[in-house]
Amino acid sequence: MAKMLFIVPYAKCYLNFYWDLIESLVQDGHRVTAVAPDTDAEVALTAIGVRCIRIPIKNTGINPFYDIRSVYYLTRILREERPDILCCYSIKPILYGALAARMARSRRVFVTVTGLGYLFTGRTWKQRLLLPLVSFLYRFAFQHCERAFFENPDDLRLFKQLGLIKRNNTTIVNGSGVNLDKFTMTGNRPVISQVPLTFILIARIIKDKGIYEYIEAARILKAKYPAVKLSLLGPFDSNPSAISKTQVAKWMEEGVVNYLGEAADVRPYLRDSNIFVLPSYREGTPKSTLEAMAMGLPIITTDVPGCRETVIQGFNGMIVPVKNGGALAAAMERFILNPQLAEVMGTNSRELAETKYDVHKVIGKVRDMIQI
Template sequence: MTILILANYANGLFLFRKELLESFKKAGHKVIVSVPFDENVHKLRDMNVELVDTHLERHGMNPLKDLKLFASYMKIMKNTRPGVVLTYTIKPNIYGAMAAKFLRIPYVCNVTGLGTAIEGGGMLSKILVKMYSFSMSRAKKVFFQNERNLEFMKNKGVAAKNAALLPGSGVNLTEHPFREYPSENDGIRFLAVIRIMKDKGIEEYLEVAEAITSEYDNVSFDLVGEYEEDERAKYEPMIQALEEKGSIRYHGHLDTVEPVMANSHVIVHPSYHEGLSNVLLEAGACGRPVLASDVNGCKETFEEGVTGMGFKPGDSSALRDAIRKFLALSEDDRKEMGKKARLFIEKNYDRKIVISTYEQTLKEL
């Protein structure tokens, strides 16, 4: 069978779903991937999957451009004649699913998160919900990554009869092995791995990094992630100023975060909303306790007070209090949280669970 996969970002597909693509190929399926070509597309090419360059703007709604995207998906499907279409992220989930629906091709959608446009409410949210409802009405399955997103959309009439829950993208426990908790002799290192944008909590993280490093001599803050281009002008000067002050170390975008994570003592994730946070899954797999926003998509990935601590999103005071509470623990307590985090991820978020669910879905087709 030919499997056509529609996504908005080559690196995201590679990092979180390469094992799924490999399982399809191993089962004898032909895999075709439609993504915008960028500097990361070679990673998919090296997997020997067929690639189709598809122009897609990840943010914003321009009716003319989105109509062109829909037409592109229609053309790709007519040319490749897939047995099933798999869609990820908002625009593929809407326009790709819509094209598959019109052409009567079986399709499976994965809602990796609701996004700012829907979470924010208002007219745009209502329009997107209607588009989701129309495009996904004949999907064989619509996967959600947390219970709240699933119930929210079902209550809005989206995927009322074909919704199912996945443990996010899962985590590859071999590529992300348990790492011994590092010595705290040289201080306690906090790390955030986030896209640099308001909704990921960058403002709170920067504010708290400055405050805590002024208060404690033995604490440092690291930051990994790429700028969201339309917010770079706001946050780049702030980060540079804090680097010069010594409050933070910015590592930029890293293809492999694991070495930096293994060298850290705790992972901070101050995001306002998530589908299911891959960063927190990888942190737990690494054996690191987490401090994360108390929102769906984050709080499922840790046990409160056992493997991590939650705090109110968008509230720098709440984040600062969580950090102080974490620092008040003994080194042995922090180390034990990390060990329990690994066990929790092994039990609930092995990526093999996701692969098995997709394989079963394809069998049902």
């Protein structure tokens, strides 16, 4: 049996994205250690036999002294724990985890690119200044890992174009998958013919998730269909593109959107909705979309990497141009004018989730590549 160590940017990743993988490893007798900067998942992880270690690491922002400290602690942990396999998820765990693994002489290192992040999606002076450094660290990480997993082909293609990957040691997986036994179509969903349609966007409250476009579309639709409901669910964030609580409160006062707060379990909110909307600027593979698909909601999303893969146009939803609130409103209006589309496309969403995004299929592929 193997001794495995995982590094994530925040502890809730274990609950929201990698729980099924870790649980399967523990059930098979492997020794799992979970590293994170906080303790939000410690009770749940400890209950299934996972050892938890807290480490100072921030997934956003650049502070050289803090980041050097992060690498130091990671190196010390790896030297003490001596894991057979190290798995790093997201930007800083990959960049600093690979560097620490090299210094600690950890041999079997696997990294998962869950999206490109803030530095690759904009053109500010700060992004242009930091991108060469981050690119150098990515090259180092890919050179010294056994395998790199990507959640969509566009991210892999871009990394190859930028010269960040020079070895043929990559695999594309369909995100972290979705548990089809947990997210089901059963339950008391509102009857479309009897109530106004409810649209829902579930994401971190940041600009890059397309929230401003969602609000623009909401204003257009509310002016024509006052009874339609538009909901927003998700946590506030420290990301550079974060939207303030004050701004969300103004939208609430305006009456264009209903902010539902943050939820540990999104299923009741999906069950109370008819159509899922994610007008994101770029994703790895959005877990929120997969969960909505599994629960039988049609999807409206943008024609960008990570999002376009979740929709077959006209089958389980609609794909719209990115950063275009008018086009988003037009797609949403199609469901208002023909509500039965939601039922048909929602059933198709579930079918697509079963064939492509079943978490057990994703886990099986990852474990085959890791050979464990």
